[in-house]
Amino acid sequence: MLQTLTFFALAGLCVLFALATLFLRNMFHTFLAFLGALLSIAGVFFSLQADYLGAVQVIVYAGSVAVLIVLALLLINHQSGDLSRTNLWRHKWLGSVLAALAVGAALFGVIMYTHVTGWPLPGETAGITPLPYTEIADGLLNHYPVAFEAMAVLLLAALVAAVVTSKPDDK
Amino acid sequence: MEFINNIFVNIAGLCRAVFAWLVGLLHLPDVLVDIAMVAVYWLAIVVVCVLCALFYVVWERKLAGYIQRRPGPNRLGPNGWLQTIGDAIKLVMKEDIVPDGADKPIHLLAALLAFVPPMLALAAMPFGEGMTALDLDLGVVYIMAVTTLASLPVLCAGYASNNKYAMMGALRVVNQAISYEVPQALAILSVVLVAGTFNLNGIIDFQTGHVWLILLQPVAFVVYLISALAECNRAPFDLPEGESELTAGVFTEYSGMRYALFYLAEYCNMFVAAGLATTLFLGGFTGPFLPGWVWFLLKTFVIMSLFIWVRWTLPRIRADYVLRFCWKVLVPLMLVNLLVTGVIVYILV
Numbered sequence: 419m420l421q422t423l424t425f426f427a428l429a430g431l432c433v434l435f436a437l438a439t440l441f442l443r444n445m446f447h448t449f450l451a452f453l454g455a456l457l458s459i460a461g462v463f464f465s466l467q468a469d470y471l472g473a474v475q476v477i478v479y480a481g482s483v484a485v486l487i488v489l490a491l492l493l494i495n496h497q498s499g500d501l502s503r504t505n506l507w508r509h510k511w512l513g514s515v516l517a518a519l520a521v522g523a524a525l526f527g528v529i530m531y532t533h534v535t536g537w538p539l540p541g542e543t544a545g546i547t548p549l550p551y552t553e554i555a556d557g558l559l560n561h562y563p564v565a566f567e568a569m570a571v572l573l574l575a576a577l578v579a580a581v582v583t584s585k586p587d588d589k
Numbered sequence: 590m591e592f593i594n595n596i597f598v599n600i601a602g603l604c605r606a607v608f609a610w611l612v613g614l615l616h617l618p619d620v621l622v623d624i625a626m627v628a629v630y631w632l633a634i635v636v637v638c639v640l641c642a643l644f645y646v647v648w649e650r651k652l653a654g655y656i657q658r659r660p661g662p663n664r665l666g667p668n669g670w671l672q673t674i675g676d677a678i679k680l681v682m683k684e685d686i687v688p689d690g691a692d693k694p695i696h697l698l699a700a701l702l703a704f705v706p707p708m709l710a711l712a713a714m715p716f717g718e719g720m721t722a723l724d725l726d727l728g729v730v731y732i733m734a735v736t737t738l739a740s741l742p743v744l745c746a747g748y749a750s751n752n753k754y755a756m757m758g759a760l761r762v763v764n765q766a767i768s769y770e771v772p773q774a775l776a777i778l779s780v781v782l783v784a785g786t787f788n789l790n791g792i793i794d795f796q797t798g799h800v801w802l803i804l805l806q807p808v809a810f811v812v813y814l815i816s817a818l819a820e821c822n823r824a825p826f827d828l829p830e831g832e833s834e835l836t837a838g839v840f841t842e843y844s845g846m847r848y849a850l851f852y853l854a855e856y857c858n859m860f861v862a863a864g865l866a867t868t869l870f871l872g873g874f875t876g877p878f879l880p881g882w883v884w885f886l887l888k889t890f891v892i893m894s895l896f897i898w899v900r901w902t903l904p905r906i907r908a909d910y911v912l913r914f915c916w917k918v919l920v921p922l923m924l925v926n927l928l929v930t931g932v933i934v935y936i937l938v
Contacts, residue, residue, distance in 0.1 A: 420620060444692075446692070446745075446748050446749075447695075450695070453741070469725060469726065469727050469730075469731070470727055470730070473727055473730040473731055473733075473734040474734075476734035476735065476737065476738070477730075477733060477734045477737050480738065480741075481734065481737030481770075482737070482767060485741070485744065485767060486767070489760065489763055489764075492748070493760070550726070551726070551727060551787070
């Protein structure tokens, strides 16, 4: 009962923040709304007793990724960040609608897939003990080492790509 | 002795009993007892936060006085110990100036949010035996997560002030915080590797059973302290408010009560960093003769005094040297430390 209430409160908050991210005009306000959405997702993780995932959500997304994004934005377009001018997709509404539909369909598919897998939904998790974090480490390093390493290589490639693209042309 | 050791645990138990009695009397759901206890813990943490900040502000000024061979504050109260209260009253009564071009809601929000990360972190801090409001299995990760958020209010302040000095200061805060998080996390990870647990009380138990982790991980301890100084924006890493180049940095456009909130939050952040150092490296609340919470306060007092000592001894470092030192010295050092620790733990365990 309490868990269901918490879930819907946090989910509602998350949707509100996400909508604010889309519709606010000022760049920094958008950033704050985005941050709020990320933090409320962390809250959902905590309320589902997935403490590790919640903490990682806060450290990686709210603490680092969001801050890096705003840092880049502020360095590029300091303060005069009116998104209605800087948004490159503003006049390509057909592409935007198609992209939004595609993402929406993908998300809908994922949500429907939880019915196939029989994963517990919020409110049904009462009797389930959360996975200890040692299991997560064991799974990553003993059972799926290839996927784990592939992820590391991908991140390294992204890092190298960032260095290469940001290097000034020395012609 | 035993009574004094458990005095706060007993008070919490008494509160819970009173709430349970009230809830039973009024036929309310039992959940309300837990919610009321959360409020009590929260209140206790707020009181600890504010008292620490008030004490350490005046202690810093006193110690700075001793270091510079001058008396320091000595007018208000016995030997000047009430100086911060006077300052706080002065700041509350001052005019609250908000610049015309400022982003007003965020200007206010930044000052209000400054206290939130240290308070969240203190919720998981073991102040004494059984005195952890939130005893998480992943306590270390939780504290690292919430202290990451400490740079966000400062970033908001820098943006909302609509002032180039504030903006520069905010960008420096974020640069510094994100960079020094890496060696700090690696230092904490070395400790966790030795102790074999993420639970703060578990780490303290390990140290009671063996030795203080400062003896097993001296390098990690030093790196942790340096990173903590940088994360709290303390000298020699106080570039975000370097008055010689940025007026007052992020806080240029803040005055009165709002400035006081940031000022107190800085000391709360330092207290969290010192408390974590105590718990991870100095055996936490354990010690002979005195009650546990007294030991915790004593050890954090020593670390805080160390922070203050460093501030009044070393000059400020240039901005690019700060980041270079982090990425080219501390991070490789901690990676090697982690590797060596891992190999030794693998061989011994």
